[in-house]
Amino acid sequence: MSFLTYLKDGISLGSVYAIIALGYTMVYGIAKMLNFAHGDVIMVGAYVVLMLLTRAGVPGILAVVIAMAVCTILGITIEKVAYRPLRKASSPLAVLITAIGVSYLLQNIALLMFGADGKTFVDVIKLPSLSFGDGKLVISGTTIVTILACIIIMICLTLFVGKTKQGHAMQAVSEDKDAAQLMGVNVNGTISLTFAIGSALAAVAGVLLCSAYPIVTPYTGAMPGIKAFVAAVFGGIGSIPGAMIGGILLGVIEILSKAYISSQIADAIVFGVLIIVLLVKPSGLFGKNVQEKV
Amino acid sequence: MAILEVNRLSISFGGLHAVDDFNLSIEKGEMYGLIGPNGAGKTTVFNLLTGVYKPTEGIIRLDGKDITGKNTIEINKTGIARTFQNIRLFKDMPVLDNVKTGFHNHYSYSTLTGILRLPKYRRVENTLDERSMEILKVFDLDKEAALLAGNLPYGKQRKLEIARALATEPKLLLLDEPAAGMNPYETSELMETIRFVRDHFDMTILLIEHDMKLVSGICEKLTVLNFGRTLAQGITSEVLSDPAVIAAYLGE
């Protein structure tokens, strides 16, 4: 295969990471917590679509919309039940450990319901491939949709955060929860909305991820979730364009390492990137430095 | 010679001059007050003196030594200790251990000595316990030595913070609003304690305070900050009768 093909695969995978990272970065930026379960919401989204398509025969687009609704409700519920009570806990570890618990819970519920064996994902995106240079570079319909989805989502989110009232509320909460509350911003509502958006995006990411790599297991979301967090940190946590660029770069790095170095240590290289970024520029490419107030 | 000598100290955050051209000279044994309206830059001065922020300009000398740009840890070792506006104790450790931790750089033994409980461990721990109890006694906290610091009532937490700072054996003690949240009785008691600390430990003290009764009661000299700039400086009674100061406080 040629370099261009690898690059295309990298951008495609990276676009999925970017969509997941957008959810991560918004939640982290606003609720100031690492939602470890975010990756597992992806998995839930993928299973929901799969079940709707295979068992209920629901048309593809509708299935995706339903999955987004399910994940949205799931995300809001998780925040409300597991995270909100711990928002003012004395140790920041409390909510992080709880998030790990939620991640574990989702994985194990899926394990009980669907078993550990991978289920083959069905084609949701039925678009023809594009071929360039006599078939030297073939871009599948899935890839096109993935990249387009990523770009559209980023533009919509940027507009939403920058132009709407709720978006401004998000920015305010992200700066200072207490001050935002005093200014009349509904902090709980804003955080719920953030989780809702992040989880809906996770459902989309789930469909796209499983369209490209068509096996779903209870652990499908875990690794991409962690890598997407790496991408969010890479781009600068809290930054929307940062999450997108971080995601795509990470996808490209992963695919190129698999192709040219070793598929066995590709993950090690991806994580190596995270460590280097955090050491050299902890605020990421587009992030800002925040210092604790003394 | 002055214990603390600050020349033309300035810092700006993104173009905003939080502290501008700040000068200060404190003699040994002096009780010095730093006052001003909210947001005048008082705590920022403390953060500059203790190395939390690096100044954009200016020089800080402690006992003749240039400490400008050094980090918090080095500055504490050189001899500045502080308390915080929002109390920062080691909440989940006993009161006694909070003070023992203050002695960290004065009584030491290695990790291995601690794990193997070599004779030096017992010796140093005994001294530490003894000296920490002495300091706690000054603040009338000795009875509460075994309590977790976080379980102390508010006023006592403020005192414990001072006790811990003193354990680092500083040349200069910075107190950031020591009377904040105290009732008048506690405040007058605190005044007594601060005076006692000055005399007993031969300490030089620079304090930020809003309580004018405390300030006029114990500070010999004052500097008034407003919008990061020095509004007035000198003997307490003179500064407090300065029309510019009164205007800044009452609002024009």
Added chain:
Amino acid sequence: MGEKQNNIDIIKSMRRKTLRKSMLNYGIVIAAYAVMQIMIATGNISSLLKGLLVPLCVYVIAALSLNLVVGISGELSLGHAGFMCIGAYTSAFFSNAVGNTLPDLPRFILAILIGAAFAGVFGILIGIPVLRLKGDYLAIVTLAFGEIIKNLLNVLYAGIDSHGLHFSTTSAMDLHMEPDGRQIIKGALGISGTPKNSTFTIGVVLIIVTLIIVQNLINSRNGRAIMATRDNRIAAESIGIPVTRFKLLAFAISASLAGVAGVLYAHNLATLNTKKFDYNTSILILVFVVLGGIGNLTGSIIAAVVLTALPEMLRFLNNYRMLIYAIVLIVIMLFNWAPASLDLRSRLREKLFSKHKSEKREEGEQDGNS
């Protein structure tokens, strides 16, 4: 005079309390050991339980070591299985390479020291860059390191022949060994044929050693410095404590102890590979620590034993085991850490013990500090 006596009394009673707490842990371990020995001697033990004795020790040591990082130093490590892995691999490699040139016990003691040393060195190497980060970032980076360690060991081949050691990261062929060479690390297949030196007695001795190290550290100058950095980083710096150095100290000691757990694990099984040391194992150890109470050593010991032994005993629950762990983890965190729950609990306590409230407060809240 009376005052001085008073001070001495207060300090003495504090020391007694600390001593009681430490002795409780040694007591529990020794009592459990005695009970097991009696059961073994009288033949009252199932082969299932007997097979669990060494793994129990492994998990107890791992939980204690993680508690040093999470409870005492206040940072979250999600890569502790990685340190166990390093301890396991280096010691198993050593034992296999040395073979029968050394008698069993000295070789195993050396293996333990080697596993602990390598894991500790990796703890320092990883800790130096990582501990400058805080909270969430630190957690994710330790997770990343755990995965990196696993990934790299999966492509590692090593062998020994008359010329010495050979290493390769591509295949066994690339070791270029003499005909008399023995391959020890076989890539993803790991290491097989490690001598089964781990016994219950050695495991218990190692638990005791771990307890001595952790408890004596906590009650020493440097232990206090570590806890100070946990409780308030800025205040710790303000009294001249180099925060990163003490975080590193805790991290390195913890990594080294996790390495010991790995050594014990490696010398209990015929084959060793990296699968057992993944992210899930790191989480499992974290579950022990959280369930036992963050910062509470007695809790860690009990939780590790109960959660390792129970599921094996109750096989029918096996499918639900992980699900139950997950729920337990969430519920315990909410119960122990949510301000609303803490408020409610303290109000209930005041109602129940309104007469001796003050004593209860002191007794009840000394343990389980975060």
